[in-house]
Amino acid sequence: MKDLISLVNIVAACLCILTSCGTEDVTRDDNGQGKPSISIDDNALMVADSIINVSVTQDSTIIIDYIVDAPNRIRLLKLTINETTESISEAGGKVNYTGQIEVEIPFANKTIELELEVTDNEDEVATQTIVVNIEGPVxxxxxxxxxxxxxxxxxxxxxxxxxxxxxxxxxxxxxxxxxxxxxxxxxxxxxxxxxxxxxxxxxxxxxxxxxxxxxxxxxxxxxxxxxxxxxxxxxxxxxxxxxxxxxxxxxxxxxxxxxxxxxxxxxxxxxxxxxxxxxxxxxxxxxxxxxxxxxxxxxxxxxxxxxxxxxxxxxxxxxxxxxxxxxxxxxxxxxxxxxxxxxxxxxxxxxxxxxxxxxxxxxxxxxxxxxxxxxxxxxxxxxxxxxxxxxxxxxxxxxxxxxxx
Missing domain, CATH: 2.60.120.200 (Jelly Rolls)
Known part of the structure; x- marks a missing residue:
């Protein structure tokens, strides 16, 4: 279990890099497109080839790509957008997931949660929740x-x-x-x-x-x-x-x-x-x-x-x-x-x-x-x-x- 906790701490920092983590003011890409503020809660998690990536399209749509692909080690339990639980597709006995969430963000704030169940190398199980907070214009x-x-x-x-x-x-x-x-x-x-x-x-x-x-x-x-x-x-x-x-x-x-x-x-x-x-x-x-x-x-x-x-x-x-x-x-x-x-x-x-x-x-x-x-x-x-x-x-x-x- 100690290995799992260490992994969580390391990956939290990595995920911030991948997703523009932080609470800084809205940024713009090279084309001047308005972007929302995006922050990731501290207990963010990646395991093996699993990854969560956040981006913003030119039409102000948030794209959250999640690839949960660690057989027998991790499964996606629940996906929630603004307190509404979304359906989860299943593959390989609830162990492999690849998906994408599209959320239009102008003039509305969104909170997206992905709840994951992780099994470490010693067969100990822990549940982690990735929370992506999206703040649109006021x-x-x-x-x-x-x-x-x-x-x-x-x-x-x-x-x-x-x-x-x-x-x-x-x-x-x-x-x-x-x-x-x-x-x-x-x-x-x-x-x-x-x-x-x-x-x-x-x-x-x-x-x-x-x-x-x-x-x-x-x-x-x-x-x-x-x-x-x-x-x-x-x-x-x-x-x-x-x-x-x-x-x-x-x-x-x-x-x-x-x-x-x-x-x-x-x-x-x-x-x-x-x-x-x-x-x-x-x-x-x-x-x-x-x-x-x-x-x-x-x-x-x-x-x-x-x-x-x-x-x-x-x-x-x-x-x-x-x-x-x-x-x-x-x-x-x-x-x-x-x-x-x-x-x-x-x-x-x-x-x-x-x-x-x-x-x-x-x-x-x-x-x-x-x-x-x-x-x-x-x-x-x-x-x-x-x-x-x-x-x-x-x-x-x-x-x-x-x-x-």
Whole structure:
């Protein structure tokens, strides 16, 4: 029995290596796909050729492969997912098992247990349980626009149908009967359409993910602004041309370049600098990645310039957009600059900007989700944009269909 106990202790460490064991924050693979946190209980076990392996697919599905193949030494007694016992196939008199568990994890936590009976070389028997804990994103707000109305949104104008229209559309997952939100700026003039959600809680760091499609005939040459995450006084939402003082406002919105037709971030924050005529007053939003020049005037910080650019946008195509905004450590003088902005398009990371002076006080928190399309003049087409599967979370979200269970 002593040999069995030693084996258990050694294998517990090995299994952690195989399964990304630990309680660290969500990680991403090379394609930017959101992954859940995965932890393994201490009494994990492998015997001989038996192995338990955990992985995450691109569509945010947990795959647990178990191969229990040690004749006369180990058998799988029970398999449980979220306290529901699953059926177990039998082979070779309950001694050899090969199987796979698939668990969709977005927006739901899962606990998976595999109970094993082990017989050591001295014919002593022990029972061990492998527990895999899967923690998905913590959702602050979500909408797939299947509510039937616009009541969950907090716009003062009531979101009239002429600018905010719920329409039936298969959406990014080609789902019959699916509904999306169409934003339609006023044709032939300066203006926009938007959705505002005052979040139920305030945060220092958030992720937002949505799918967006530009309507056929959309003019990507038109000057524009988009939506994203906002911190501060709601009355300052959309107010431009003024550098925030570190206590009143910070924002991170997603728009497209009217010259390159690629997505980029447009941000207002205490340390913004790219287009500031008066350093402590008049300022216009910083762009990430900065593509305005090569450092002569606007893009002074080389680390903020062109990483691999996101794809050129096309009409009638769904894109998955995800951003992270971390307000970082408050600093009265900018000596600490650890605010962060990240951008993913279709699960691929196209930028990490982690040296930003966002605020001067912890009193400034992320508190508003803003979906928007704004045009500066009347040169834009009459086509609008469609939004679907909107999620705000405290952890990375990744690509995948909205889950409500």
């Amino acid at each position: 959702v602050v707000f979500q909408s797939g626009f299947e509510e039937g109305n616009k009541d969950i949104w907090d716009d003062w104008d009531g979101n009239p149908d002429e600018s905010n229209l719920l329409v039936e559309d298969p959406g990014p997952f080609d789902t019959p009967g699916n509904h999306v939100m169409k934003l339609i700026p006023p044709p032939g003039e300066r203006g926009g359409a938007d959705l505002v959600k005052v979040l139920p809680s305030q945060h220092d760091r958030l992720y937002v993910r949505w799918y967006i499609k530009y309507e056929n005939g959309f003019n990507f040459n038109a000057l524009n602004h988009g939506g994203g995450l906002f911190a501060g006084d709601r009355n300052l939402l959309g107010v431009a041309g003024i550098r925030p003082d570190g206590t009143n406002k910070a924002s991170c919105t997603l728009e497209y370049s009217s010259s390159l037709h690629t997505p980029h971030i447009y941000a207002y924050y205490r340390g913004m600098h790219q287009d500031c005529a008066v350093p402590n007053g008049s300022c216009w939003g910083d762009i990430f990645p900065c593509t305005s020049d090569e450092g002569q005037t606007y893009c002074e910080h080389v680390q903020h310039r062109d990483p691999p650019l996101p794809p050129v946008l096309e009409a009638d195509t769904w894109y998955g957009m995800e951003m992270k905004l971390n307000l970082g450590t408050p600093s009265p003088d900018g000596s600490i600059r650890d605010g962060e902005i990240f951008l993913w398009v279709d699960g691929v990371n196209y930028g990490k900007w982690d040296d930003l002076w966002m605020r001067t006080t912890y009193g400034l928190k992320l508190n508003i989700l803003w979906l928007s399309l704004f045009h500066h003049d009347g040169t834009h087409a009459d086509a609008g944009v469609f939004y679907d599967d909107v999620v705000v979370s405290t952890k990375p979200i990744g690509m995948g269909k909205l889950k409500t269970d």
